[in-house]
Amino acid sequence: MTAVTRRKRADAVRNRERVLEAAREVFAEGGLDACMDVIAERAGVGKATIYRSFPTKEHLIAGIAVDRLAHVERLLTEALEDEDAGAAFRRVLVAMAEANAGDRVMLEALRLSATVPELAEARQAATAALERLMRRAKSQGRLRRDATPDDVRVLLSGLTQTLAAEQQHDTRLWRRYGNLIADALGAVG
Amino acid sequence: MTAVTRRKRADAVRNRERVLEAAREVFAEGGLDACMDVIAERAGVGKATIYRSFPTKEHLIAGIAVDRLAHVERLLTEALEDEDAGAAFRRVLVAMAEANAGDRVMLEALRLSATVPELAEARQAATAALERLMRRAKSQGRLRRDATPDDVRVLLSGLTQTLAAEQQHDTRLWRRYGNLIADALGAVG
DNA sequence: ACGATTGTGGACCATGCAGTCCGTTTACGA
């Protein structure tokens, strides 16, 4: 019963990273329907190895989404420092749209937050940050008063799915749509 | 060699209609991933019967999309009669958003227009009508000059996929987003 | 250096689904 705690083996850690990276790429290219064999191959790893780090495909997807959400939250938190909340809001929207060029995973994956608590938590945090930024922009009269974080999610998510499914990689296009959405929500900036 | 032309059997015609109706319902509820067995069951028909009218699943989907596109084209053509093209444009957008509540098929199906010529044709016609309406709205200064029919498609399509996937049935919500998109494109009306 | 233990990979299994086959049934025309 001497519970000797051994640290995780080096190859295991390395492979987990490789899998995540490969999954990001493959899902970005082919959507969430991409199959596990392809990811394993791209990662240069057996299929079973994936399942040692992620119990199901959904967990793998959620893992990626959690990372991206954390990134978005960081963006939002920084944006809160900006004097001009309207401009900051628009900037974040455009940045998110740009970042999602070729990455259709995150917003599509949010439906898993019912299944994966870790994801639900990350989502909660990001939403809260967005909420704060939007409140500030409204108080400065730079945002439609009835605009909600959910509006952002719905409009961006749809945009992402559609453009990504069409293999659209032109960054200017994504930036343009980011701005259109900002316009829709009445962000002056 | 006496080529006696017999008219199609009544049950065949009836079943084709039933299949289309069932497919519309099932796809609307579960998305295009819904499987053929379910559609057959819902239509009260054997699976093979579906394949007698539609050679592949894609053709079935395209069949539905063609109908809807024809409807949209009618809407657009009527809208062209309106004095105020800006208001008419907004009205059509909202109508399309409303009509797509619970029906995620049409815009998602457009990618099949490469495969099914009939669909490509219907799409072409609808796009042309939309183009005319938008040109008119621009000339009246009621629409952003850089707005394109493709913008409408991308924004609406995304919206549809996202809201429908979330089983959102509140019509007011769809109407609201239709208006948001109209705002994004600078439709004054 | 070496044994205990953790990790690996690819063959394997189970499942779900698009599409086909064929013996049976039904509508049409005379």
Next chain:
DNA sequence: TCGTAAACGGACTGCATGGTCCACAATCGT
């Protein structure tokens, strides 16, 4: 009414894919 050709339905096939198993290999603590 009756013969025939068209239509039917559900069992069946083939395939793709998520997930598991286990004999073997790499790693870590001593």
